[in-house]
Amino acid sequence: MTLGQGRTIAFYAPMKSPRHPVPSGDREMARNLMGLLSGSGAMVTLASELRIYDKSGDAERQAILRAKAAHEIDRICTEIVTAPKAERPDLWLTYHNYYKAPDLIGPTVARRLSIPYVQVESTRAKKRLSGPWSEFAQAAHDAADAASVIFYLTQQDHQTLLRDRYCDQHLVHLSPFLLDHRLPEPSDRSGPMLCVGMMREGDKLASYRILADALAQVAQPWRLNIVGDGPARPEVEQVMSRFGNKVRFLGELDRDALGILYRKASIFVWPGVNEAFGMVYLEAQSHGVPVLAQDRPGLRDIVTNWDLSALTPPPDSGPEGYAQALTQVLDDPVLCDRQASRVRNRIANRHLAPAAAQRLWSTLSPLLEIPS
Known part of the structure; x- marks a missing residue:
């Protein structure tokens, strides 16, 4: 597929890098997204492997992560502006922004570079705007507000995203997907x-x-x-x-x-x-x-x-x-x-790659002014 041919996408997953050694559904979905984008013809770069995740609502940890994110922003921007033009990203895409793992990097980098900022699977949790995660929850809300488009994976997420949508932000349903282009061999269902x-x-x-x-x-x-x-x-x-x-x-x-x-x-x-x-x-x-x-x-x-x-x-x-x-x-x-x-x-x-790629690029193409 060549839906994204000639475009470069900066990809980031604050909760868990697709290169993280511990398997999980989150890591699998991040890998699938990168694979879907690259399989569609785009050049996909992993912009950062900094893990921004606070499991317990620790203010000190959040402050440390904010400082690390600030350094990472400077590093990324410096590398991009000094890179050959063909290697500079046309769009930034963040996977999974929420109150325990807000995107503290993508919105600022995208703004400095004047490129579109997009999220996949972002959640809003108003009840977390007070309490131990209040600052991270606000950061997640701010990052969501910065996105031109948010792809939501479940109707449950859609409800809160629609309720708290920023201005005329575009919300698009993207079904969770496998990276396969066809169904695998069916089970004979003879086993346990x-x-x-x-x-x-x-x-x-x-x-x-x-x-x-x-x-x-x-x-x-x-x-x-x-x-x-x-x-x-x-x-x-x-x-x-x-x-x-x-x-x-x-x-x-x-x-x-x-x-x-x-x-x-x-x-x-x-x-x-x-x-x-x-x-x-x-x-x-x-x-x-x-x-x-x-x-x-x-x-x-x-x-x-x-x-x-x-x-x-x-x-x-x-x-x-x-x-x-x-x-x-x-x-x-x-x-x-x-x-x-x-x-x-x-x-x-x-839930297979062709349908997911079509849905993804039908929304990304206008942001990049690619003829559909």
Whole structure:
């Protein structure tokens, strides 16, 4: 694809660089965006690897990060103005700006260079404008205000972006996407159920606990492969220990090894506590693996609905609701066959690279005065 041929894009992800060593959905989406832009013909440069992230609302850390960002701005601007004209960016694109990880660099650099500034996945949180993250929350709001365009990935984000939109700012829906141009080989669904998730305290561990408590209530025969690793692995192994060899821990796997599992998986199980969207859901569905997740705002944009609403249990139904849904799915292979076809069709139509590139460049081209 040559939609961006001849253009240079400066890319930045304040929360987690696409080169960060720890895997996550955030890193995967950042990599996908860079890949989509470069695959469309643009030259994409990673403008900075400075991580601007304050997990706990620490004023001292925020001050240090602000100082580092100021130095980084000067470094970037100096490098750009002394670079050959062909290597200077035509546009700055920031991925994931929010109150814990505001973009403290992009708006200033874009203003100094007089180039368009664009964001993908930006959130506004008014309630954070007071409290320990107040300054970072304001910085995230200011960065969002500076963007000519914000691409939102979920309807939940769209609601707050629309509510607090700056002037006539352009808000554009970009569906979360896989970098593939075509669907992979479908699963024959002859193998165990599959779960893919990092193992860390908080929401991820909460999902594992819900899953374990639900599995304890499922009477039908089942087996489960778990892919993932992290500091909370001992806790995950403990909550799953009651099931013995019905659960197999495979650790962290690369894309090819995970693809082998997807091509055998019968059902993808992951409750998705507070998931923004979750790339693993897209990967599973691209292989025709039905997904069983709770009914949560971010997931509604990417998880294909079942024929029966009871198969998307609300969070307040807890492990019991999840167990009831899983029991029903395991009891009805015809339902699973139908869902397997539906999920692949949805991914093909909405969540692959060609559709994402067209949506992205149809908005970026006018900013760069590229004929569509």
